[in-house]
Amino acid sequence: MLENLCTLPVAAHIQEFAVHPTEPLLSVGLVNGRVSTYRLPSGRDGAVDSNEDVGTSTGQIGLIHEAWTTKRHKGSCRCIAYAHDGSSRTPFPSVTAFSDPALLAAYSAGTDGVIKQFDPQSGVVASKINLPTFSRSEPVDPAVMEVLTPKTILLGDDGGSMYIFDLRENHSINPKPAREHKPHRDFITSITPLPATSTSSSGFPRQWVSTGGGRLAVSDIDSGAVATSEDQDDDLLCSVVIPTGMGPKKMRDNPVVVVGTTSGVLTLWDKGSWDDQQDRIHVTDGGRKAADDLASLEAVVRVPEALGWGSKIVVGATDGSLSMVDLRRRDVHHILNHDDIDGVVAVAFDCENRLISAGGKMVKVWQENSDITGGEDEPAQRGTKHDAEDSSESGDSADSDAEPAERKKKKKRRKGFAARGGGQAAFPGLD
Numbered sequence: 090m091l092e093n094l095c096t097l098p099v100a101a102h103i104q105e106f107a108v109h110p111t112e113p114l115l116s117v118g119l120v121n122g123r124v125s126t127y128r129l130p131s132g133r134d135g136a137v138d139s140n141e142d143v144g145t146s147t148g149q150i151g152l153i154h155e156a157w158t159t160k161r162h163k164g165s166c167r168c169i170a171y172a173h174d175g176s177s178r179t180p181f182p183s184v185t186a187f188s189d190p191a192l193l194a195a196y197s198a199g200t201d202g203v204i205k206q207f208d209p210q211s212g213v214v215a216s217k218i219n220l221p222t223f224s225r226s227e228p229v230d231p232a233v234m235e236v237l238t239p240k241t242i243l244l245g246d247d248g249g250s251m252y253i254f255d256l257r258e259n260h261s262i263n264p265k266p267a268r269e270h271k272p273h274r275d276f277i278t279s280i281t282p283l284p285a286t287s288t289s290s291s292g293f294p295r296q297w298v299s300t301g302g303g304r305l306a307v308s309d310i311d312s313g314a315v316a317t318s319e320d321q322d323d324d325l326l327c328s329v330v331i332p333t334g335m336g337p338k339k340m341r342d343n344p345v346v347v348v349g350t351t352s353g354v355l356t357l358w359d360k361g362s363w364d365d366q367q368d369r370i371h372v373t374d375g376g377r378k379a380a381d382d383l384a385s386l387e388a389v390v391r392v393p394e395a396l397g398w399g400s401k402i403v404v405g406a407t408d409g410s411l412s413m414v415d416l417r418r419r420d421v422h423h424i425l426n427h428d429d430i431d432g433v434v435a436v437a438f439d440c441e442n443r444l445i446s447a448g449g450k451m452v453k454v455w456q457e458n459s460d461i462t463g464g465e466d467e468p469a470q471r472g473t474k475h476d477a478e479d480s481s482e483s484g485d486s487a488d489s490d491a492e493p494a495e496r497k498k499k500k501k502r503r504k505g506f507a508a509r510g511g512g513q514a515a516f517p518g519l520d
Contacts, residue, residue, distance in 0.1 A: 405433025
């Protein structure tokens with residue numbers, strides 16, 4: 090179904106990446122504070138040879154080109170995201186122009202307590218703001234960031250707090266968030282916008298699901314946390330929404346949220362029934378492994394409808410596997426291997442419907458292999474059906490690339506980042 094198109098090694102462990110919504114651009118944030126943007130091989134340039142080696146030359150089919158790299162944060166780069174639609178509607182009034190209006194804005198947040206807006210094509214910083222303290226003397230490290238609308242960014246931190254930044258107003262240093270609340274006791278692991286309702290005048294989401302510790306929470310842009318689940322006795326690590334087609338009988342258009350857990354199980358939640366999960370799918374354990382051998386599900390992404398593969402998602406785990414899960418059949422459909430040593434920390438599909446996976450010091454690009462693609466392949470042996478009982482810039486430093494030791498947390502992908510990565514020269518003029 091998918092084959093590896095190319096592999097990109099990087100100098101340090103990857104914390105997060107983001108793909109541009111309309112261009113074959115990939116921005117990567119590393120544990121040593123560096124941020125780099127790459128232009129991926131594009132089908133727009135002609136046929137791609139899947140056996141071509143990775144390189145950084147321009148004008149060659151099948152090669153990844155590094156657009157720029159820089160020491161963006163003094164600490165680790167924890168979060169990175171593109172503007173909601175990649176358009177030229179800048180949320181910061183002080184920004185007048187970028188090198189290309191179609192490639193407008195990206196954002197990064199680091200353990201230095203700073204959020205920066207930059208041009209993804211050139212890397213030039215246009216604006217930066219300091220993280221708030223939420224009634225504390227010192228800011229808590231950022232954990233996850235989501236661009237909710239072209240005017241709003243959500244940021245969750247390691248203390249369980251959620252900040253709503255109104256980008257129409259907060260373009261100066263040390264801004265006060267438009268709203269803030271604390272939906273979780275533990276660090277926030279994911280933010281997933283819920284589809285806009287028919288009553289939405291803007292067409293953009295106003296509510297979102299967040300996960301942290303053993304609980305799922307639903308928040309509203311105006312009201313804060315509006316619902317919280319029971320404790321699941323399992324850390325909830327990642328989430329994705331299936332907007333339609335998976336709801337209960339007579340409510341098929343009701344959205345369903347899929348959540349990955351530490352125990353290697355996906356849990357399914359119907360919108361509006363937030364007290365507890367409605368279903369479970371074993372992914373990495375197959376229902377057979379002992380607790381100490383389980384691989385956590387660290388990242389999840391929905392397969393684009395354009396591929397025509399049905400209701401499927403891709404789940405990345407700490408054992409380095411990428412599992413294609415069929416949500417209708419409740420089993421693992423296909424298994425890929427990202428790496429034998431490091432786990433997967435992030436997955437996404439780019440604008441050309443190619444799967445991007447990241448983990449350790451490596452990014453992989455996967456493309457559809459028409460020779461092996463089939464609509465009703467047999468499920469992979471590791472998967473099992475669901476449990477029957479559950480059915481129903483200024484001041485930036487580029488002097489050192491040493492990787493800072495990350496604070497020890499429950500979430501496995503934030504352990505073991507003390508290894509030192511190789512250095513790369515920063516481009517002049519970049520923050």
